[in-house]
Amino acid sequence: MAENPPRDDSTDPEGVGDGSDEFRDMLRDFLAGDTDLDPAKLASAAGLPDDPEMVKRLIGQLQQALQNSGDGINWGLATEQARALAGRSAVPSTPAERSSMEQALHVAALWLDEATSISTLTTEPVLLTRAGWAEATMPVWTQLAEPVANSIADALTNVLDEHATGELEGMLGGAGKLMRNIGGTLFAMQLGQVVGQLAAEAVSGGDVGIPLLDGDVKQAALVPQNVDDFGRGLDIPADEVRLYLAVRELAHARLFRHAKWLRLHLLTQITDFARGIHIDTTRLEELAADFDPQNPEELRAAMTSGALIPPKTDDQLAALARLETMLALIEGWVDVVTAAATTRLPHAVAIAETVRRRRAAGGPAESAFSTLVGLELRPRRLREAAAMWQAVHDAVGADGRDDLWSHPDVLPSDADVDDPAALVARLSGGTPEPDDIDRALEELLGDETGDRPSEPSAG
Template sequence: MRQLFGGGGGAPDPEALARLSGMNIDPAMMQTIMSQLQGAFTAGSDGIPWDMTTRGALHIANQDGLSVTSGQRADLDQAFSLANLWLGEATTVSDLATTPRAITRGAWVEATLPVWREMAEPVATSITDALTRALSEQAPEEMKALVEGAGRLMRTVGGSLFASQLGQVVGNLSKEVVSGGDVGIPLMPDGEAAILPQNFDDFGRDLEIPDDQLALYVAARELAHARLFRHARWLRLHVISQVTEFARAIHVDTDALEDLATRFDPSEPEELRRALESGALLPPRSDAQNAALARLENLLATIEGWVDVVTENATSRLPSAVRIAEAVRRRRAVGGPAERALGSLVGLELRPRRMREAAAMWRAVTDAVGIAGRDSLWDYPDLMPGADDIDDPSALVARLQARERGEEPARDEMDDALERLLSGESDEAGPSGEDDPDRPDDPRPV
């Protein structure tokens, strides 16, 4: 810490702190971050400085200083308007209550940061706890008391490292995403749809597809995504809760961190920054984490498959629709550098591997029961297709067709249990309905 603060206990050394953050930002911005860090030290805060994430992400997002021009806004407004009409024929899910808009990268950062924070907080807390514990254990004996008394300071340093790194990832991601739903999870506020013109231009530059067709396709896909989450109010919470469930199960590899702590030099923190970026501090996933990740991937694939099919139907008039759809799928499958960095930072891959299979399921359902029957599966959580339906949609199709014919669905164990509960029967009764004399709590003698 003496090396970091200039060796004399005075003002912090900006170059040392810039290397520590790994953000490579200008001196004015670094001075602001140093002031925040000093304030945290003075106040003794032991939380994660999320305002550092916000400032870092906005600094990167606003580096080019580009705003949305009136021409870009007019073009995208027209694309949103026509895409809305086409979606009215492709889905029964209702229109948005708010007007879709063209936004800057900085506006995207500000709109989505609350969700990023919610996803990253469990991992950030795990890292700061492990860093405090590891550095305390590795301290020389004569400094044990000092280090234990400076626990909040250690947590502030670890939290600042993670917060600045997350800010860098989100800031770089703002240069890659084309629309609000581009990442696949509900990052935008409920019922809002948006396109980033700066990134839209970059996306279409090498595709050799007319801009108006590309804008119509992207607008239709973004509106379908936003419409779905507005219609199924429970879906947003369902996705976020599964993401946070996965994140809470993440723990730092203390052996790797302790090994790093033995070599840690505050004046040369590149190794710690690289460890955070590469995911080296996150141990291999446990069986429980793999199961949680599989559930999340199936959920995202189910959502994205529906969006894919609805967008395909809505844009069937576009001559280049098939080429655009393939370009979007390819882009989602590969992912950008910032998306991969996010996976390393929080251990979560947001690319649904089963989107093609899920899209095939939705097409089969549409062919069997029509658009209204398909979209009714989003009315309640218990109606939504599961992983087994993605593997083989025939059973789901048969159930939906039987319901259309007015047939009673086949009874299952849940139906039997509910009937017994409503009729006042006890599940503990034997086959004849009488109490089982072998039960240990039966008052009658055996």
């Protein structure tokens, strides 16, 4: 059994304390393996692989959490976890592969110049390893996850405060900060696990639709290993796949650089949605009451299934609909511009369809992020949004299409996605053909004024 350090009563001469030292000792015993709960099972419940090194890292981080006097989440731990996991499956690119990818980015920039007037990037695109992608994108992931992490920590401490009685109440009286630190550590490691898995799937910085890279430092990035994995089995030359994905990434990055308001607008929408998430304390209490130390998998299932996150409120559903429309507008524009820029590629249509299927299905890591944070990042109306952008392009050209990103007030709305003809008519200065609703309204107004709409003359 590991010996605990002697208690320091210098600041508490009567030895009364607030109970947190006793609680800390109990947790130390657990982490040293002196309880019925196997730390390896806790690691499994936290979503970590059955790996002695991962278990050792988890226990070490939890022990550090016990010593942490702060009251925040150590997001550096998430980065460390993600890098470690992403690096396990990494295969270094050869000089020839990197040269081919750099050439693809160069040609992609030239082709995009023909498809859009949106100017080129101010920084050179970068090639990232999987671990590099995880580290470069983690600041945005933590920004999205922090509201939920704080909600979980608050719910955990509230449940303990409400239900602690007798001796346990004294033990937990000053232990809230300890529980927040430990809960935050587990959440950070779970997020690191998710981002580490995403790093093995994402082909670029904009692959999931949101701007994951710092716009001032890195504006576009490709992950060569994942780009080549994407093309494997498609029976399409690797150079075509690289060029197509390079065009998509540069189009995405150019859009966010051009519409300088867009990145903050989108991330604010996401974080506002996340702040509205509150953990279901009733479900948390049930888990605590039924918790079996020998089978912590139920705890993991609750976390990874989203069972702790209650159904969305009406306000959240409305916010989610606005967010999905924005994501669809972004991805739809990228699809249309990429299609216009890659007409020289023999297999461009086949690659585009593979991208759409992949995005619609999502991957296991993206699903894990959805349940962890309660937010799906896949636009549901992508095809309709792309059709709208194509209709606008056909009517007013690339410049008129791209001018709609100049300000959020002129960006197409959900109604415009439903009715591209009305949008095109407005942009062209014409009047759209009346639809059934327009005709019914005209008849109703005619009845109220005593006038009937004029009938067309026969013959």
